[in-house]
Amino acid sequence: xxxxxxxxxxxxxxxxxxxxxxxxxxxxxxxxxxxxxxxxxxxxxxxxxxxxxxxxxxxxxxxxxxxxxxxxxxxxxxxxxxxxxxxxxxxxxxxxxxxxxxxxxxxxxxxxxxxxxxxxxxxxxxxxxxxxxxxxxxxxxxxxxxxxxxxxxxxxxxxxxxxxxxxxxxxxxxxxxxxxxxxxxxxxxxxxxxxxxxxxxxxxxxxxxxxxxxxxxxxxxxxxxxxxxxxxxxxxxxxxxxxxxxxxxxxxxxxxxxxxxxxxxxxxxxxxxxxxxxxxxxxxxxxxxxxxxxxxxxxxxxxxxxxxxxxxxxxxxxxxxxxxxxxxxxxxxxxxxxxxxxxxxxxxxxxxxxxxxxxxxxxxxxxxxxxxxxxxxxxxxxxxxxxxxxxxxxxxxxxxxxxxxxxxxxxxxxxxxxxxxxxx
Numbered sequence: 001x002x003x004x005x006x007x008x009x010x011x012x013x014x015x016x017x018x019x020x021x022x023x024x025x026x027x028x029x030x031x032x033x034x035x036x037x038x039x040x041x042x043x044x045x046x047x048x049x050x051x052x053x054x055x056x057x058x059x060x061x062x063x064x065x066x067x068x069x070x071x072x073x074x075x076x077x078x079x080x081x082x083x084x085x086x087x088x089x090x091x092x093x094x095x096x097x098x099x100x101x102x103x104x105x106x107x108x109x110x111x112x113x114x115x116x117x118x119x120x121x122x123x124x125x126x127x128x129x130x131x132x133x134x135x136x137x138x139x140x141x142x143x144x145x146x147x148x149x150x151x152x153x154x155x156x157x158x159x160x161x162x163x164x165x166x167x168x169x170x171x172x173x174x175x176x177x178x179x180x181x182x183x184x185x186x187x188x189x190x191x192x193x194x195x196x197x198x199x200x201x202x203x204x205x206x207x208x209x210x211x212x213x214x215x216x217x218x219x220x221x222x223x224x225x226x227x228x229x230x231x232x233x234x235x236x237x238x239x240x241x242x243x244x245x246x247x248x249x250x251x252x253x254x255x256x257x258x259x260x261x262x263x264x265x266x267x268x269x270x271x272x273x274x275x276x277x278x279x280x281x282x283x284x285x286x287x288x289x290x291x292x293x294x295x296x297x298x299x300x301x302x303x304x305x306x307x308x309x310x311x312x313x314x315x316x317x318x319x320x321x322x323x324x325x326x327x328x329x330x331x332x333x334x335x336x337x338x339x340x341x342x343x344x345x346x347x348x349x350x351x352x353x354x355x356x357x358x359x360x361x362x363x364x365x366x367x368x369x370x371x372x373x374x375x376x377x378x379x380x381x382x383x384x385x386x387x388x389x390x391x392x393x394x395x396x397x398x399x400x401x402x403x404x405x406x407x408x409x410x411x412x413x414x415x416x417x418x419x420x421x422x423x424x
Contacts, residue, residue: 003306005346005417006365008268010401012261012308012415013363017352017403019260020183020252020410022050027057029181029251031112039111039176040064040079041100043125044118044195045353046183048074048081049407051116055079065103066116067096067124069355072405087358088141089126094134097127097164104169107176109245115169115178119185119353119409121195122155127163129227136221137161140213147216148318150279151186155196160209160233161224162196167236169198170246178246184253185353185411187277187313191248199246202235209233254312254410257352261415265308270417273303277313277411282327283334283385285315290338293345293416305344309416317357323389326357328412332366333390335416337381341371344419350401353409356391362403363413364394373397 018024040054040062047066052074055062064079069086084093104113128137140161144154159166170178178199186193191200206228213220227233236243254277262272273292278285292309295301315327325333328349335347350356350363371381377396384393394400 003268005419006367009346009348009365009415009417012264013348013350013413015264016257016261016413017406017408019257020352021406021408022046022053022183025252026050026053026181029249030054030057031179034058035060036112037061038114039103040066040114040116041103042066042116043121044116044183045069045072045086045120045405045409046118046407047116047121048072048076050118050181051076051079051081054114054116065096065100067093069120069124069405072407074407084124086120086123087145088138089123089134091134093124093126097125100125101127101164101172104173104176107173109175111176113173113176113178115180115199117180117195117198118183119195119411122158122165125164125195125198129161129163129233131227132161132223136224140218140220140224143218144216146319147218148281148316149212149216150316151314152193153212155193156204157209157212159196159202159204159235160206160228165196165198166202167197167200167240167243170200171236171240171242173246174242175245180246180248181251182248183408183410184250185314185409187279189250189253191250200248201238201240201243204235206233252408252410257410257413258310258312261310261413269306271303271307273307273309275309275311278311278315279313280315282315282317282330286331286334287338289414289416290335293339293418294342296418297342297345305418306420307418311414312410312412314411317388319388321387321389323384323387324359324392325388325390326351326359328356328363329390329394330388331414332364333381333385333393336366336370337385339371341368343368344421346417347415348401349412349414352406352411352413354403354406359391360402361391361400363401364390365399365401370397370399
Protein backbone atom coordinates (compact mmCIF):
# COMPACT_ATOMS: atom_id res chain seq x y z
CA UNK A 1 0.00 0.00 0.00
CA UNK A 2 1.38 3.38 -1.02
CA UNK A 3 0.15 6.19 1.19
CA UNK A 4 1.37 9.57 2.43
CA UNK A 5 0.68 9.21 6.17
CA UNK A 6 0.65 12.93 6.98
CA UNK A 7 -1.57 13.74 4.01
CA UNK A 8 -4.04 11.02 5.05
CA UNK A 9 -4.04 12.20 8.68
CA UNK A 10 -4.81 15.73 7.55
CA UNK A 11 -7.62 14.44 5.32
CA UNK A 12 -9.12 12.61 8.31
CA UNK A 13 -8.94 15.79 10.40
CA UNK A 14 -10.55 17.87 7.65
CA UNK A 15 -13.28 15.26 7.22
CA UNK A 16 -14.07 15.36 10.93
CA UNK A 17 -14.33 19.15 10.85
CA UNK A 18 -16.52 19.20 7.72
CA UNK A 19 -18.94 16.66 9.25
CA UNK A 20 -19.71 19.10 12.07
CA UNK A 21 -19.83 22.36 10.15
CA UNK A 22 -23.10 24.34 10.52
CA UNK A 23 -23.59 24.48 6.76
CA UNK A 24 -23.77 20.66 6.77
CA UNK A 25 -25.87 20.04 9.87
CA UNK A 26 -28.14 22.94 10.90
CA UNK A 27 -30.71 23.61 8.17
CA UNK A 28 -32.66 20.30 8.40
CA UNK A 29 -33.35 20.91 12.11
CA UNK A 30 -34.85 24.40 11.75
CA UNK A 31 -38.64 24.70 12.29
CA UNK A 32 -40.74 23.61 9.31
CA UNK A 33 -42.58 26.94 9.45
CA UNK A 34 -39.91 29.50 8.60
CA UNK A 35 -42.26 32.38 7.96
CA UNK A 36 -42.94 35.21 10.37
CA UNK A 37 -40.62 36.98 12.76
CA UNK A 38 -37.79 35.25 14.59
CA UNK A 39 -35.18 36.59 17.00
CA UNK A 40 -31.82 34.88 16.69
CA UNK A 41 -29.31 34.87 19.53
CA UNK A 42 -26.23 32.72 19.92
CA UNK A 43 -22.90 32.09 21.58
CA UNK A 44 -19.90 29.94 20.74
CA UNK A 45 -17.16 29.37 18.21
CA UNK A 46 -19.71 28.20 15.62
CA UNK A 47 -22.34 30.87 16.41
CA UNK A 48 -21.61 33.18 13.47
CA UNK A 49 -21.51 30.34 10.94
CA UNK A 50 -24.78 29.01 12.39
CA UNK A 51 -26.36 32.47 12.13
CA UNK A 52 -25.38 32.64 8.47
CA UNK A 53 -27.26 29.38 7.83
CA UNK A 54 -30.39 30.70 9.56
CA UNK A 55 -30.29 33.90 7.49
CA UNK A 56 -30.15 31.93 4.25
CA UNK A 57 -32.89 29.47 5.29
CA UNK A 58 -35.49 31.75 6.91
CA UNK A 59 -38.25 33.22 4.74
CA UNK A 60 -39.69 35.64 7.30
CA UNK A 61 -38.23 38.55 9.28
CA UNK A 62 -34.89 37.78 10.90
CA UNK A 63 -32.96 39.85 13.43
CA UNK A 64 -30.70 39.15 16.34
CA UNK A 65 -27.29 39.09 17.95
CA UNK A 66 -24.65 36.39 18.34
CA UNK A 67 -21.23 36.37 19.98
CA UNK A 68 -18.25 34.34 18.82
CA UNK A 69 -14.54 34.21 19.46
CA UNK A 70 -12.23 36.81 17.92
CA UNK A 71 -11.54 35.77 14.33
CA UNK A 72 -14.50 33.35 14.12
CA UNK A 73 -17.02 35.75 12.54
CA UNK A 74 -19.08 35.23 9.38
CA UNK A 75 -20.71 37.31 6.68
CA UNK A 76 -24.14 37.91 8.22
CA UNK A 77 -26.41 40.65 6.86
CA UNK A 78 -29.36 40.67 9.29
CA UNK A 79 -27.96 39.14 12.48
CA UNK A 80 -25.31 41.18 14.27
CA UNK A 81 -22.09 39.31 15.01
CA UNK A 82 -19.92 40.45 17.93
CA UNK A 83 -16.51 38.96 18.71
CA UNK A 84 -15.16 38.49 22.24
CA UNK A 85 -12.44 36.65 24.15
CA UNK A 86 -12.08 32.94 24.84
CA UNK A 87 -11.21 31.02 27.03
CA UNK A 88 -11.01 33.86 29.57
CA UNK A 89 -13.96 36.29 29.18
CA UNK A 90 -13.44 39.98 28.51
CA UNK A 91 -15.43 43.23 28.55
CA UNK A 92 -16.76 42.61 25.02
CA UNK A 93 -18.34 39.34 26.16
CA UNK A 94 -19.82 41.07 29.19
CA UNK A 95 -21.34 43.84 27.06
CA UNK A 96 -22.87 41.48 24.51
CA UNK A 97 -24.33 39.24 27.24
CA UNK A 98 -26.14 42.27 28.68
CA UNK A 99 -27.46 43.11 25.20
CA UNK A 100 -28.66 39.53 24.62
CA UNK A 101 -30.68 39.64 27.84
CA UNK A 102 -32.18 43.00 26.86
CA UNK A 103 -33.07 41.64 23.42
CA UNK A 104 -35.12 38.76 24.84
CA UNK A 105 -36.78 40.71 27.63
CA UNK A 106 -40.49 41.56 27.43
CA UNK A 107 -41.30 38.94 24.77
CA UNK A 108 -44.78 37.41 24.47
CA UNK A 109 -46.23 33.98 23.67
CA UNK A 110 -46.29 34.72 19.94
CA UNK A 111 -42.57 35.37 19.78
CA UNK A 112 -40.03 32.79 18.62
CA UNK A 113 -36.37 32.75 19.64
CA UNK A 114 -33.68 30.66 17.98
CA UNK A 115 -30.64 30.16 20.20
CA UNK A 116 -27.49 28.96 18.43
CA UNK A 117 -25.13 27.28 20.86
CA UNK A 118 -21.66 25.79 20.51
CA UNK A 119 -18.47 25.23 22.45
CA UNK A 120 -16.88 28.36 23.83
CA UNK A 121 -20.25 29.92 24.61
CA UNK A 122 -19.64 29.70 28.34
CA UNK A 123 -16.73 32.16 28.24
CA UNK A 124 -18.14 34.27 25.40
CA UNK A 125 -21.53 34.93 27.01
CA UNK A 126 -20.12 36.19 30.30
CA UNK A 127 -22.54 38.00 32.57
CA UNK A 128 -21.57 37.82 36.27
CA UNK A 129 -24.27 37.16 38.84
CA UNK A 130 -25.46 39.93 41.13
CA UNK A 131 -22.66 41.28 43.32
CA UNK A 132 -19.87 39.73 41.22
CA UNK A 133 -17.52 41.45 38.78
CA UNK A 134 -15.96 40.41 35.50
CA UNK A 135 -12.61 40.34 37.31
CA UNK A 136 -14.04 37.78 39.76
CA UNK A 137 -15.10 35.53 36.90
CA UNK A 138 -11.79 35.98 35.08
CA UNK A 139 -9.84 35.00 38.19
CA UNK A 140 -11.89 31.85 38.73
CA UNK A 141 -11.78 30.94 35.04
CA UNK A 142 -8.00 31.21 34.83
CA UNK A 143 -7.57 29.11 37.97
CA UNK A 144 -9.94 26.41 36.69
CA UNK A 145 -8.16 26.24 33.32
CA UNK A 146 -4.84 25.57 35.05
CA UNK A 147 -6.23 23.21 37.69
CA UNK A 148 -6.91 20.09 35.62
CA UNK A 149 -10.66 20.30 36.33
CA UNK A 150 -12.91 18.60 33.78
CA UNK A 151 -15.12 20.65 31.46
CA UNK A 152 -18.16 19.51 33.46
CA UNK A 153 -16.62 20.73 36.70
CA UNK A 154 -15.57 24.05 35.18
CA UNK A 155 -19.03 24.64 33.76
CA UNK A 156 -20.70 23.77 37.07
CA UNK A 157 -18.81 26.63 38.69
CA UNK A 158 -19.40 28.97 35.76
CA UNK A 159 -23.16 28.34 35.81
CA UNK A 160 -23.49 29.28 39.44
CA UNK A 161 -21.52 32.50 38.98
CA UNK A 162 -23.59 33.59 35.99
CA UNK A 163 -26.72 35.65 35.42
CA UNK A 164 -27.36 33.94 32.07
CA UNK A 165 -26.24 30.29 32.23
CA UNK A 166 -27.77 27.27 33.96
CA UNK A 167 -31.21 27.81 32.40
CA UNK A 168 -31.39 31.51 33.23
CA UNK A 169 -31.48 32.61 29.57
CA UNK A 170 -34.57 30.47 28.91
CA UNK A 171 -36.20 32.00 31.96
CA UNK A 172 -35.47 35.48 30.60
CA UNK A 173 -37.13 34.56 27.27
CA UNK A 174 -40.37 33.36 28.90
CA UNK A 175 -43.13 33.21 27.66
CA UNK A 176 -41.65 33.11 24.14
CA UNK A 177 -40.93 29.77 22.48
CA UNK A 178 -37.20 29.02 22.42
CA UNK A 179 -35.50 26.64 20.00
CA UNK A 180 -31.92 25.82 20.99
CA UNK A 181 -29.71 24.22 18.35
CA UNK A 182 -26.44 22.96 19.78
CA UNK A 183 -23.15 21.61 18.50
CA UNK A 184 -21.62 19.49 21.26
CA UNK A 185 -18.01 19.87 22.31
CA UNK A 186 -18.27 17.90 25.55
CA UNK A 187 -17.87 14.20 26.41
CA UNK A 188 -21.30 12.62 26.77
CA UNK A 189 -22.99 15.45 24.82
CA UNK A 190 -24.86 16.63 27.91
CA UNK A 191 -27.11 19.62 27.24
CA UNK A 192 -26.44 20.86 30.76
CA UNK A 193 -22.69 21.04 30.08
CA UNK A 194 -22.52 22.44 26.53
CA UNK A 195 -21.60 26.12 27.05
CA UNK A 196 -22.99 25.78 30.59
CA UNK A 197 -26.59 25.13 29.47
CA UNK A 198 -28.17 28.60 29.22
CA UNK A 199 -31.57 27.25 28.14
CA UNK A 200 -31.85 23.91 29.96
CA UNK A 201 -32.44 22.81 33.54
CA UNK A 202 -29.34 22.35 35.66
CA UNK A 203 -29.10 19.41 38.09
CA UNK A 204 -25.92 20.67 39.77
CA UNK A 205 -26.01 22.84 42.90
CA UNK A 206 -24.17 25.76 44.41
CA UNK A 207 -22.80 23.31 46.98
CA UNK A 208 -21.30 21.32 44.10
CA UNK A 209 -19.59 24.46 42.80
CA UNK A 210 -18.12 25.18 46.23
CA UNK A 211 -16.87 21.60 46.49
CA UNK A 212 -15.11 21.89 43.11
CA UNK A 213 -13.30 25.05 44.17
CA UNK A 214 -12.20 23.27 47.32
CA UNK A 215 -11.16 20.10 45.46
CA UNK A 216 -8.75 22.01 43.24
CA UNK A 217 -7.53 24.37 45.99
CA UNK A 218 -8.78 27.43 44.14
CA UNK A 219 -8.69 30.59 46.23
CA UNK A 220 -11.87 32.42 45.30
CA UNK A 221 -12.65 36.07 46.10
CA UNK A 222 -14.84 36.55 49.16
CA UNK A 223 -17.68 37.83 46.95
CA UNK A 224 -17.69 34.51 45.06
CA UNK A 225 -17.85 32.41 48.24
CA UNK A 226 -20.56 34.64 49.69
CA UNK A 227 -22.60 34.37 46.49
CA UNK A 228 -22.32 30.58 46.30
CA UNK A 229 -23.58 30.38 49.88
CA UNK A 230 -26.58 32.52 48.94
CA UNK A 231 -29.73 30.57 47.90
CA UNK A 232 -30.16 33.05 45.05
CA UNK A 233 -27.10 31.51 43.35
CA UNK A 234 -29.02 28.33 42.58
CA UNK A 235 -29.60 27.59 38.90
CA UNK A 236 -32.92 26.84 37.17
CA UNK A 237 -34.26 23.34 37.92
CA UNK A 238 -36.35 20.95 35.83
CA UNK A 239 -39.65 21.78 37.53
CA UNK A 240 -39.44 25.48 36.66
CA UNK A 241 -42.46 26.41 34.45
CA UNK A 242 -40.28 28.87 32.51
CA UNK A 243 -38.66 25.89 30.76
CA UNK A 244 -41.95 24.52 29.42
CA UNK A 245 -41.59 26.40 26.10
CA UNK A 246 -37.86 25.80 25.72
CA UNK A 247 -36.81 23.08 23.23
CA UNK A 248 -33.29 21.69 22.87
CA UNK A 249 -31.90 19.93 19.79
CA UNK A 250 -28.39 18.53 19.36
CA UNK A 251 -27.39 18.94 15.70
CA UNK A 252 -23.76 17.75 15.73
CA UNK A 253 -21.61 15.78 18.12
CA UNK A 254 -18.07 14.40 18.23
CA UNK A 255 -19.18 10.83 17.47
CA UNK A 256 -20.49 11.91 14.05
CA UNK A 257 -17.11 13.40 13.20
CA UNK A 258 -15.24 10.29 14.36
CA UNK A 259 -17.54 8.11 12.27
CA UNK A 260 -17.00 10.33 9.20
CA UNK A 261 -13.24 10.03 9.67
CA UNK A 262 -13.61 6.25 10.05
CA UNK A 263 -15.39 6.04 6.68
CA UNK A 264 -12.58 8.05 5.08
CA UNK A 265 -9.98 5.75 6.67
CA UNK A 266 -11.72 2.62 5.34
CA UNK A 267 -11.77 4.12 1.86
CA UNK A 268 -7.99 4.52 2.13
CA UNK A 269 -7.58 0.88 3.19
CA UNK A 270 -7.14 1.40 6.95
CA UNK A 271 -9.25 -0.38 9.56
CA UNK A 272 -10.54 2.18 12.10
CA UNK A 273 -10.71 1.71 15.85
CA UNK A 274 -12.89 4.37 17.47
CA UNK A 275 -12.15 4.88 21.16
CA UNK A 276 -14.81 7.57 21.52
CA UNK A 277 -14.96 10.69 23.69
CA UNK A 278 -12.25 10.70 26.32
CA UNK A 279 -11.41 12.78 29.37
CA UNK A 280 -8.39 12.89 31.66
CA UNK A 281 -4.93 14.43 31.74
CA UNK A 282 -3.62 14.81 28.18
CA UNK A 283 -0.30 13.17 28.99
CA UNK A 284 -1.99 10.18 30.64
CA UNK A 285 -4.51 9.71 27.83
CA UNK A 286 -1.55 9.71 25.45
CA UNK A 287 0.12 6.88 27.37
CA UNK A 288 -3.01 4.75 26.93
CA UNK A 289 -3.03 5.47 23.19
CA UNK A 290 0.66 4.60 23.03
CA UNK A 291 -0.02 1.27 24.75
CA UNK A 292 -2.72 0.40 22.22
CA UNK A 293 -0.48 1.38 19.30
CA UNK A 294 2.37 -0.74 20.67
CA UNK A 295 0.04 -3.73 21.10
CA UNK A 296 -1.10 -3.42 17.48
CA UNK A 297 2.48 -3.18 16.20
CA UNK A 298 3.83 -6.06 18.30
CA UNK A 299 0.85 -8.42 18.47
CA UNK A 300 -1.78 -7.34 15.94
CA UNK A 301 -4.29 -6.73 18.74
CA UNK A 302 -7.02 -5.53 19.05
CA UNK A 303 -6.75 -5.20 15.26
CA UNK A 304 -4.07 -5.59 12.63
CA UNK A 305 -2.28 -2.91 10.68
CA UNK A 306 -2.86 -1.03 8.46
CA UNK A 307 -5.22 0.69 10.85
CA UNK A 308 -6.01 3.97 12.53
CA UNK A 309 -6.92 4.71 16.15
CA UNK A 310 -9.48 7.53 16.42
CA UNK A 311 -10.58 9.40 19.53
CA UNK A 312 -12.14 12.68 20.58
CA UNK A 313 -13.32 14.38 23.73
CA UNK A 314 -11.69 17.00 25.88
CA UNK A 315 -8.59 16.20 27.87
CA UNK A 316 -7.14 18.53 30.48
CA UNK A 317 -3.71 19.96 31.27
CA UNK A 318 -2.56 20.69 34.78
CA UNK A 319 -0.10 23.52 34.13
CA UNK A 320 3.19 23.01 35.94
CA UNK A 321 5.69 24.70 33.62
CA UNK A 322 6.07 27.93 31.66
CA UNK A 323 5.96 26.54 28.12
CA UNK A 324 3.44 27.13 25.36
CA UNK A 325 0.89 24.67 24.08
CA UNK A 326 -2.67 23.45 24.36
CA UNK A 327 -3.97 20.04 25.33
CA UNK A 328 -3.44 18.56 21.84
CA UNK A 329 0.22 19.53 21.71
CA UNK A 330 0.57 18.13 25.23
CA UNK A 331 -1.06 14.84 24.16
CA UNK A 332 1.19 14.53 21.13
CA UNK A 333 4.34 15.36 23.11
CA UNK A 334 3.50 12.67 25.67
CA UNK A 335 2.77 10.22 22.83
CA UNK A 336 6.16 11.02 21.28
CA UNK A 337 7.90 10.45 24.60
CA UNK A 338 6.06 7.15 25.11
CA UNK A 339 6.64 5.70 21.63
CA UNK A 340 10.19 7.04 21.12
CA UNK A 341 10.05 6.70 17.34
CA UNK A 342 8.20 3.38 17.07
CA UNK A 343 8.47 2.54 13.33
CA UNK A 344 5.44 2.96 11.13
CA UNK A 345 3.40 4.99 13.64
CA UNK A 346 2.19 8.49 12.73
CA UNK A 347 -0.21 10.71 14.65
CA UNK A 348 -2.21 13.91 14.52
CA UNK A 349 -3.91 15.69 17.41
CA UNK A 350 -5.89 18.87 16.88
CA UNK A 351 -8.84 20.91 18.07
CA UNK A 352 -11.70 20.99 15.55
CA UNK A 353 -12.21 24.72 16.17
CA UNK A 354 -8.74 25.39 14.74
CA UNK A 355 -7.30 26.70 18.03
CA UNK A 356 -5.32 24.49 20.41
CA UNK A 357 -5.75 26.23 23.74
CA UNK A 358 -4.83 29.84 23.15
CA UNK A 359 -2.28 29.30 20.37
CA UNK A 360 -2.73 29.99 16.66
CA UNK A 361 -2.30 26.35 15.65
CA UNK A 362 -4.99 23.67 15.65
CA UNK A 363 -2.57 20.96 16.67
CA UNK A 364 0.46 19.09 15.35
CA UNK A 365 1.83 15.98 13.63
CA UNK A 366 4.05 13.24 15.04
CA UNK A 367 6.09 10.91 12.80
CA UNK A 368 8.46 8.02 13.62
CA UNK A 369 11.29 10.54 13.08
CA UNK A 370 9.97 13.19 15.50
CA UNK A 371 11.69 11.87 18.64
CA UNK A 372 15.15 11.56 17.09
CA UNK A 373 14.86 14.80 15.13
CA UNK A 374 14.03 16.72 18.29
CA UNK A 375 16.92 15.09 20.16
CA UNK A 376 19.24 16.21 17.36
CA UNK A 377 18.02 19.76 18.02
CA UNK A 378 18.77 19.39 21.71
CA UNK A 379 15.10 18.97 22.68
CA UNK A 380 14.16 16.31 25.22
CA UNK A 381 10.53 15.20 24.97
CA UNK A 382 10.37 14.48 28.70
CA UNK A 383 11.90 17.85 29.63
CA UNK A 384 9.56 19.74 27.30
CA UNK A 385 6.63 17.81 28.75
CA UNK A 386 7.67 18.85 32.25
CA UNK A 387 7.53 22.45 31.01
CA UNK A 388 4.17 22.02 29.19
CA UNK A 389 5.94 23.12 26.01
CA UNK A 390 4.27 21.04 23.32
CA UNK A 391 3.92 24.04 21.03
CA UNK A 392 7.63 24.85 21.19
CA UNK A 393 8.61 21.23 20.61
CA UNK A 394 6.54 20.76 17.46
CA UNK A 395 7.23 24.27 16.19
CA UNK A 396 10.94 23.38 16.24
CA UNK A 397 10.10 20.31 14.12
CA UNK A 398 7.99 22.42 11.72
CA UNK A 399 5.12 20.05 12.57
CA UNK A 400 2.39 22.45 13.70
CA UNK A 401 -1.00 22.31 11.95
CA UNK A 402 -2.54 25.70 11.18
CA UNK A 403 -6.10 25.73 9.82
CA UNK A 404 -7.32 29.20 10.81
CA UNK A 405 -10.68 29.26 12.70
CA UNK A 406 -12.97 26.53 11.36
CA UNK A 407 -16.19 28.09 12.73
CA UNK A 408 -17.34 24.86 14.29
CA UNK A 409 -16.32 22.94 17.41
CA UNK A 410 -16.77 19.28 18.32
CA UNK A 411 -13.64 19.39 20.44
CA UNK A 412 -10.45 17.43 20.04
CA UNK A 413 -9.65 14.98 17.25
CA UNK A 414 -6.86 12.45 17.54
CA UNK A 415 -5.74 9.93 14.92
CA UNK A 416 -2.86 7.46 15.18
CA UNK A 417 -2.02 5.83 11.84
CA UNK A 418 -0.21 2.49 11.95
CA UNK A 419 1.27 1.21 8.70
CA UNK A 420 1.32 -2.47 7.78
CA UNK A 421 5.12 -2.54 7.64
CA UNK A 422 5.17 -1.59 11.34
CA UNK A 423 4.10 -5.10 12.41
CA UNK A 424 6.78 -7.51 13.47
